[in-house]
Amino acid sequence: MLLWQKMMIGLARSGRVTAWMQGSPRMAGFARRFVGGEDVIGGLARAQELKTAGITASLFYLGEYVDDPAEIRATVDRLARCADGLGETGLDVHISVDPTQAGAMRSWDECRDNALALAKAVADNAGKGRNALMLDMEDASVTDPTLSLYHHLRDQGLPVAVTVQAYLHRTQDDLARLVESGAMVRLVKGAFAEPRSKAVTGRRERDDAYRKAIVTLLSPKARERGVYPVFGTHDHAMVSFARHVARENGWENDQWEVEMLLGVRPDYQRELVEQGVALRLYLPFGRDWFPYSIRRVGENPKNLGFVLRSAFNPAR
Template sequence: MRRIWQASMIGLARSSAMKSFMQNSRATSFLRNKYVAGETVTAGAERAVALLEKNGIRSSLFFMGEYVDDPALIAETVQQKHDAAEAIAQRQLDIHISVDPTQIGYVISPQQTQGHALKLAKEIKRLAEESQGIHCLMFDMEDASLNDPTIALHNTLQDQGLPVALTLQAYMRRTMEDMEKQVQRGSRVRLVKGAFAAGPKLAFQGTNEIKHNSRQLIELMFSKTAKSKGFYPIIATHDTNLHDFAILVARKNGWSKGEYEFEMLLGVREDIARNLALQGERVRLYVPFGRDWWPHAVRRIGENPRNAVLLTRSLFS
């Protein structure tokens, strides 16, 4: 059931006709307002400032878009991410920019993607030279076909001494092996559940299996070996049981607050993020901005079939 639901939501996310309809309908504006900071870099940066000032929560800015095959839109996306890095730097915040490889050229040319990513990472490094914080270009992980290319791109830029980080998905069977390699590299890795549909040969199918794998991955991420390698764990979930488990393992193995972080999504149970921040934990929210908000919003709905009521409301309001 969950896999069918997720596959359906992915189909809706990639439908140009549905995106056009939803993004131009007044009835769906509540979805945009719930999950998106605004249409502009300024709106995203201002939301980031407000989160830090009000709740002590950091941000990762993301100009929305995916599977882009229009050169003009790719160029705009790259520029928006540059502008976001500059806007955040001017406000003396973490220069933490998230990127999907398919939004900066991968659909057209993997070589083009590497060129754009290299430019962005170099700009973040330049802007971060005189600023304290956790600065990086965070590579989001997309569908299974992008696993190897995304990891290779991250590793290439990391080997050049550039500030990059990588997202890995707990629902993928291969992730334990991928995580072990990143631990040895001393990387920054964001662990997410994974919102893409994949078959049983590639992915765990049940919630219990995914949570079990998440715990095993967390144990590796907070191992004494990971700490000695300079690895930086990022646990991206709204599951408070996994938060508690990560903190327990961290303390057992000598990790202190501030040597890792938790990440959550703007608009999704922000009370959990605030509570963690009040406990002194380092917390970050994923802050999307831009015009193409429908794919992002429908993926948030697709993460749980119980969110069907939100989709029904948006379609028939």
Template sequence: MLLWQKMMILLARSERITGLVQSSRLMARFAGQFVGGGNVPEALACATDLHGWDAAASLFYLGEYVDDPVEIGLTMDQLQACLAGLGNAGLDVHVSVDPTQVGSMISWDVCRDNVIVLARHVAEQAGTGRNVLMLDMEDSSVTGQTLALYDHLREARLPVGITVQAYLHRTQNDLTGLVANGAMVRLVKGAFAERASVAVTGRVDRDTAYRKAMVTLFSPEALARGVYPVLGTHDHRMIDFASHLAQENGWSPDQWEVEMLLGVRPDFQRCLVEREISLRLYLPFGRDWFPYSIRRVGENPKNLAFVLRSMMGRG
């Protein structure tokens, strides 16, 4: 599995392959599985459709590892238009952002200035929804800087959440501090091909690490501190375990949520809504859809079947 992930990551980071695939009308069918549109209006329409069956959305403008100031400026324009559109539509003003798409490849000062602008735009939007700028977590080389970025926005009293990867050896210590501060924490297993010295690598060990992190996030102390757990998982076993922890420790359904990727296990997503489990879908949009989509294949080889069907026109 680790080798498979590495192969998909290499494909995702190849500009040549990305250009070839994204110019193919045939392969554009592949994007429709995991991407909510090519622009802001299409993404807002998708988010509105999700709202219609009681699923919320976190919008993400596609693009990462960007070191071109012009491209970063375009990303900021798209995200700010997205924030305004969500507010005007009466939806949760909830977007996700990678530090490497808004300036960290140039400097963390540039990145910090840009995320402050975005977080202030979130704070300015009206409405009673769960409005937040969610910081995505990238590979382990930037974990410390991303957590520091979160701390800076939190200290400025801006609406911010942070993603934490359960498989990293450092995560339990990070969670201790986040719980103490009453953070909104999106917990994911971790999808990067990290070294064994940095993260656990076996599937069983990853599951164990995820359960351990959930115990911390659903603890009585976390509830008292105002922690808001967001479980980024498609694993029904983990969701069932979270439901058990929530019930056991007195968490109400509106005090935590599950976040899944658009296009992954859609039938199960509707099942969660029927069970009255708060559901949010990670909704990517934009023109650079291939790197994101091929990583979904890397995370689950079963998604390769959809790619093949798309290439044959039967997606």
């Protein structure tokens, strides 16, 4: 799996491959399945559509590892407009951002200023829903500054949340501090090709690490401290385990949620909603869809089937 992930990450960072794929009419079906729209209006419309099905959304403007000042400004502007639009329509004001698309490639000071502006936009538009600026977590080289950014914004009383990757050796220590502070935490398994010195690499080890983190986030102490766990997974075994631990420790269904990606396992998503599980979808929008999509293939080779079906059946 490590070699496969490295290959997909290499494709995601290739400007030539990205331009070729995004210019291919045959791949339009693939983009439509996993991307909410090309612009803010399209993303908001898709979020409204999901709400009618009992599903909330976290909007994300496509792009990563951005060092162009104009593109950074465009990213912040589009996400701020999302916050405005979500507030106006009464939806959760919930947006996600990668630090490396908000200025971290240039300087963490710039990233902090942009994240502060976005967190304030969320706060200014917040309604009765679950409102947050969710900081996505990228490769291990930015784990410390991303967590520092989270704590900086949280100390100012802003509605901010952070993503934690279960497969890192450091995660239990990070979770201990987040639990103590009553954080909103999105837990993912981890999708970057980290070395063994920083993360577990075997599938069974990753699953064990994820279960251990579930227990921490759904502990009685976490509930008492006001933690809001978000389990980012499509693995039904992990969702079932989380539901079991939640019941055992007295958590109500509205005190935690599952987050999945738009377009992945839609039948299972509907099943969870019917069972009363709070479900949020990570809803990307924008034209730069290929790097994001190929990372999904890197996380699970089974997703390659979506690419091939789209290439040979573009009308689907």
